[in-house]
Amino acid sequence: QVQLVESGGGSVQAGGSLRLSCAASGYTLSNYCMGWFRQTPGKEREGVAIIDSDGSIHYADSVKGRFTISKDNAKNTLYLQMNSLKPEDTAMYYCAADHFPYCSGGYASEMDDWGHGTQVTVSS
Numbered sequence: 001q002v003q004l005v006e007s008g009g010g011s012v013q014a015g016g017s018l019r020l021s022c023a024a025s026g027y028t029l030s031n032y033c034m035g036w037f038r039q040t041p042g043k044e045r046e047g048v049a050i051i052d053s054d055g056s057i058h059y060a061d062s063v064k065g066r067f068t069i070s071k072d073n074a075k076n077t078l079y080l081q082m083n084s085l086k087p088e089d090t091a092m093y094y095c096a097a098d099h100f101p102y103c104s105g106g107y108a109s110e111m112d113d114w115g116h117g118t119q120v121t122v123s124s
Contacts, residue, residue, distance in 0.1 A: 002026035002113050004095045009118030016085050016122070022078040022095030022115060030073040033103035035111065036080045038091035038120075045094070047106035049080060058106060063089075085122045092117040 008020040020036070035050035049059045049069035057069055068081040078095055096111035104110060 002097070004097060004113055004115035006093065006095050006115045006118040009093060009120045011121040011123065012085055014086055014122055014124050017081070017083045018085065018120060020080040020082065020093055020095075020118060020120075022080075024076045024078065024097070027097075028073075029071060029076055029078060029097065031101060033098035033100055033110075034071065034078050035096050035098075035103065035106055036069060036078075037094045037096055037108055037111075038089075039094070039117075040091045045108040047108065048093070050103040050106040051078075052103045053101035056103070058103065060106075082120070085120075087122045087124045090120060090122050092119050 003025045005023045031053050033052045036048040037045050038048050039045040048063055051057045051069050066084045070079045094117045095115040097113040098110050099112045
């Protein structure tokens with residue numbers, strides 16, 4: 001049974017930092033496309049950052065230079081380091097996996113497994 005469990009969310013002031021973690025079980029995440037997505041009420045889930053099995057990374061324009069996606073294969077864990085947080089970053093953040101080694105664009109519809117999310121709230 002594949003499970004993805006996010007942690008690390010919370011409330012911070014603008015300019016602060018958070019590190020999100022996604023612990024995977026049931027499969028080896030290094031073999032697949034992995035990604036972080038976020039969603040706010042009334043909006044569709046959007047891709048934040050994705051990383052494929054070879055380590056190729058893509059970021060949404062809105063987070064470039066501020067967020068860093070990485071993975072620790074030994075720990076089977078995916079991370080999202082978020083720096084210089086802005087109020088518009090406030091959202092529920094989800095970890096997701098595609099049952100394929102390469103990421104084709106970071107669309108939510110491509111992903112096969114999802115965590116339950118962790119809330120990030122940034123105050124001004």
